[in-house]
Amino acid sequence: MSSYSAPLRDIRFTLFDLLDVESSFARLGFDEAGRDLVDPMLDEAARFAGTVLAPLNKAGDEHGVRYDKDSGSVTTAPGFAEAYRQFTEGGWSGLSAPAEFGGMGLPHVVGMPLEEMINSANLAWGNFPLLSHGAANALQHHGEDWQREVFLGKLVTGEWTGTMCLTEPHCGTDLGLLKTRAEPAADGAYSITGTKIFITAGEHDLTPNIVHLVLARLPDAPAGSKGISLFVVPKFKVGRDGAVGERNAVRCGAVEHKMGIHGSATCVMNFDGAQGWLVGQPHRGLMAMFTMMNTARLGVGLQGLGLAERALQNALRYARERLQSRSLSGPKYPDRPADPIIVQPDVRRMLLTCKALVEGGRALGYHAGLQVDLAAHAGSEEERRQADDLLGFLTPIVKGCLTEWGVECTYHALQCFGGHGYIAEHGMEQLARDARITTLYEGTTGIQALDLMGRKTMQLQGAGLKVFLGMVQAFCEQQAGNAALAEFVGPLAEKAREWQGLTMAIAKRAAGDPEEIGAAAHDYLFYSGYMVLAYWWARSVAAAEASSQPQAFRDAKRETARFYFARILPRTLAHKAAIETGPAPLLALDEAAFDA
Structure with missing residues (x-):
C-alpha cells in the first residue's frame, strides 16, 4: 500500500x-498571515492529510460509492463522512474565504x-469540498445580496x-448546445428542467444540503452560448429568508462507474421542475x-501535482x-547481494x-x-490588472x-516498481488510474491549449505572456x-527570446490561416x-x-535544475x-481515408 508524508520542507x-509570500502579504494588508501563523497551520494540515485522509485512500478505491436507485441516495465510503466532519470542524473549508461569510x-x-x-x-x-470553493466564488461575485447571505456562509x-x-x-x-x-x-424563482451528467459530488451523505449551480436557458434565450443563464438550485429548497423547506425536484439518476477516483460520486442529475434562483444577469451565466x-481549474492542476x-x-x-543486479560501473553496495535499483541510470x-x-x-x-491575491488586493489598478493578465495566462x-x-x-x-507496480498491493496502479481523470474534467488538455493559444495569446494579444516575459527578463x-x-540564466534568456519569436510567428501565420491556431495549440501549451x-x-x-536551507538541500536544487535544463527543457x-510544420500534416488526410 502506498504511503504519504507531506513535503513540508x-x-x-x-x-x-x-x-517570498510574506512580503506580498504585508503589501496586501494580510497583517496576520505571517510565518508564525502559517507554519503551524501547515503542520496541522500535514497531520490531517497524513493520518486522517491517507489511510482512507485505498478503502475509498475498493469500496467506492453506493447508489440506491429507489431513493436516489448515495453513500460514501466508510470513514469519508467522519473525515469531512473533522475537516469542517477544523475550519479548513473556509481557510481563504472572507471573514464576513465565516471564513478565516x-x-x-x-x-x-x-x-x-x-x-x-x-x-x-x-473532490467533495473542491467545487464548494468555486460555487462560493461565483455567488460572492455574481449573486444577489440575499443569495450571498443565505448560501455563502453554509458553503x-x-x-x-x-x-x-x-x-x-x-x-x-460546446455549452451553446445545452437544452x-x-x-x-410566480414567486420570482424559476422551474429548472433537464439532465446534467458527470456532476462531481452531485449526491452524497456528507452534508444535509447540496447547492447546485446550474446552467440553463430562459424561454427568450438567444441561441448559442450567449443564451445561457446561471441558477442556484439547492437539494432542499431554500427561501430568500434562508428557511430550508421541502426536498427539491432534483434527484441523482445514476452514478458513473469509472477508471479511477472510485470514492468520488460522479452523478447523473435530473432536474424535474426544480426550484432555482437566477444568479447574475439573464443570458450572462x-x-x-x-x-x-477558473477556481476549479487551478484546483485540478494541484490534483496532478499532489498525485x-x-x-x-x-x-x-x-x-x-x-x-536488483549491479551498477554498470561496479558494485555500489558490495556488502549486499545486489545494488538497490536507484543506482541504475534509467531509474x-x-x-x-x-x-x-x-x-x-x-x-x-x-x-x-498568489496572482489570485494580487489581482484582488493589490494597491494599484495597474498591479491588479497585471496580476489578472498573468493569472489568465497561467491558468x-x-x-x-x-x-x-x-x-x-x-x-x-509505477514503472520503477516493475511488475510490482501493476498489481494493487503497492497502490501505484490506483495513483495512475486516479491521475487520468485530471486531464479530462474541468476542460480537457485540448481545451486548455485552445484557451492559451486562441484567447490568452491571440485574442488578448499576449497580455499575460508579456508580463511573464518581463519577469524572465528582469531576473536574467x-x-x-x-x-x-x-x-541557467544564459539559456533561459535565449529560450525566452525564442518563445517570443515563436508566438509572433504563429500569430502572423494565423492571420492568413485560422487553422494555424488549432494546429499549434497543443505544442504551444x-x-x-x-x-x-x-x-x-x-x-x-x-x-x-540565498536561503538558510541545509547545503544538501541547496545542492539538490542545483543538480535537479541541471537535469531539467539538460534533459527536460x-x-x-x-x-x-x-x-x-503548420496545419497541413494534421488536415491533409481525408476523413474517409482514416480507415483506408
Missing part, C-alpha cells in the same frame, strides 16, 4: 524562500498547500457543499460560471529498497523527471495562486501541464553578473509549460543559495518543430 521553501480571510495562496496535501492523501475525498463553513452542473448527455465542451430549461415562476470554473508527489515518494522509497531518469516536474510544478501552481498552463505531468509521473513511478538582468547562475518551469528552476537555484525543440 519544499512547501515552505516554495512559499517563503522562492515566492487568509490569502488564497495559503490554501494551496492544503489542497496539494489533500490531493496527495486522498484525491477522491478531496464557506462546509455545512453545505456545492456543485457545478454544466455538461449534458449531448453537450460537453436544460428555466421557466419563470457563462461569465459567472467561468468565475467558478505526482505521492507517486514520487513511493517510487523513491522502493528504488532505495529494491535490490534515476524516471525519479529525476518526477522530482523536476513536481518541485518546478509546485512553484508554478503556488505562484498562480491553462497550470491545469493542462500539471495534470499531464501528473499522469507522466504516476506512470514513471538581475543575475547577469552572477557566475554561479550563468549556466507544452512549450510554454516547459519555459515557465525553466524560469522557476533558475529562480529556485538562486533562492536556495529540450522537449521544447520537438514542440517548436511540430508547430512550424
Whole structure:
C-alpha cells in the first residue's frame, strides 16, 4: 500500500524562500498571515492529510460509492463522512474565504498547500469540498445580496457543499448546445428542467444540503452560448429568508462507474421542475460560471501535482529498497547481494523527471495562486490588472501541464516498481488510474491549449505572456553578473527570446490561416509549460543559495535544475518543430481515408 508524508520542507521553501509570500502579504494588508501563523497551520494540515485522509485512500478505491436507485441516495465510503466532519470542524473549508461569510480571510495562496496535501492523501475525498470553493466564488461575485447571505456562509463553513452542473448527455465542451430549461415562476424563482451528467459530488451523505449551480436557458434565450443563464438550485429548497423547506425536484439518476477516483460520486442529475434562483444577469451565466470554473481549474492542476508527489515518494522509497543486479560501473553496495535499483541510470531518469516536474510544478501552481491575491488586493489598478493578465495566462498552463505531468509521473513511478507496480498491493496502479481523470474534467488538455493559444495569446494579444516575459527578463538582468547562475540564466534568456519569436510567428501565420491556431495549440501549451518551469528552476537555484536551507538541500536544487535544463527543457525543440510544420500534416488526410 502506498504511503504519504507531506513535503513540508519544499512547501515552505516554495512559499517563503522562492515566492517570498510574506512580503506580498504585508503589501496586501494580510497583517496576520505571517510565518508564525502559517507554519503551524501547515503542520496541522500535514497531520490531517497524513493520518486522517491517507489511510482512507485505498478503502475509498475498493469500496467506492453506493447508489440506491429507489431513493436516489448515495453513500460514501466508510470513514469519508467522519473525515469531512473533522475537516469542517477544523475550519479548513473556509481557510481563504472572507471573514464576513465565516471564513478565516487568509490569502488564497495559503490554501494551496492544503489542497496539494489533500490531493496527495486522498484525491477522491478531496473532490467533495473542491467545487464548494468555486460555487462560493461565483455567488460572492455574481449573486444577489440575499443569495450571498443565505448560501455563502453554509458553503464557506462546509455545512453545505456545492456543485457545478454544466455538461449534458449531448453537450460537453460546446455549452451553446445545452437544452436544460428555466421557466419563470410566480414567486420570482424559476422551474429548472433537464439532465446534467458527470456532476462531481452531485449526491452524497456528507452534508444535509447540496447547492447546485446550474446552467440553463430562459424561454427568450438567444441561441448559442450567449443564451445561457446561471441558477442556484439547492437539494432542499431554500427561501430568500434562508428557511430550508421541502426536498427539491432534483434527484441523482445514476452514478458513473469509472477508471479511477472510485470514492468520488460522479452523478447523473435530473432536474424535474426544480426550484432555482437566477444568479447574475439573464443570458450572462457563462461569465459567472467561468468565475467558478477558473477556481476549479487551478484546483485540478494541484490534483496532478499532489498525485505526482505521492507517486514520487513511493517510487523513491522502493528504488532505495529494491535490490536488483549491479551498477554498470561496479558494485555500489558490495556488502549486499545486489545494488538497490536507484543506482541504475534509467531509474534515476524516471525519479529525476518526477522530482523536476513536481518541485518546478509546485512553484508554478503556488505562484498562480498568489496572482489570485494580487489581482484582488493589490494597491494599484495597474498591479491588479497585471496580476489578472498573468493569472489568465497561467491558468491553462497550470491545469493542462500539471495534470499531464501528473499522469507522466504516476506512470514513471509505477514503472520503477516493475511488475510490482501493476498489481494493487503497492497502490501505484490506483495513483495512475486516479491521475487520468485530471486531464479530462474541468476542460480537457485540448481545451486548455485552445484557451492559451486562441484567447490568452491571440485574442488578448499576449497580455499575460508579456508580463511573464518581463519577469524572465528582469531576473536574467538581475543575475547577469552572477557566475554561479550563468549556466541557467544564459539559456533561459535565449529560450525566452525564442518563445517570443515563436508566438509572433504563429500569430502572423494565423492571420492568413485560422487553422494555424488549432494546429499549434497543443505544442504551444507544452512549450510554454516547459519555459515557465525553466524560469522557476533558475529562480529556485538562486533562492536556495540565498536561503538558510541545509547545503544538501541547496545542492539538490542545483543538480535537479541541471537535469531539467539538460534533459527536460529540450522537449521544447520537438514542440517548436511540430508547430512550424503548420496545419497541413494534421488536415491533409481525408476523413474517409482514416480507415483506408
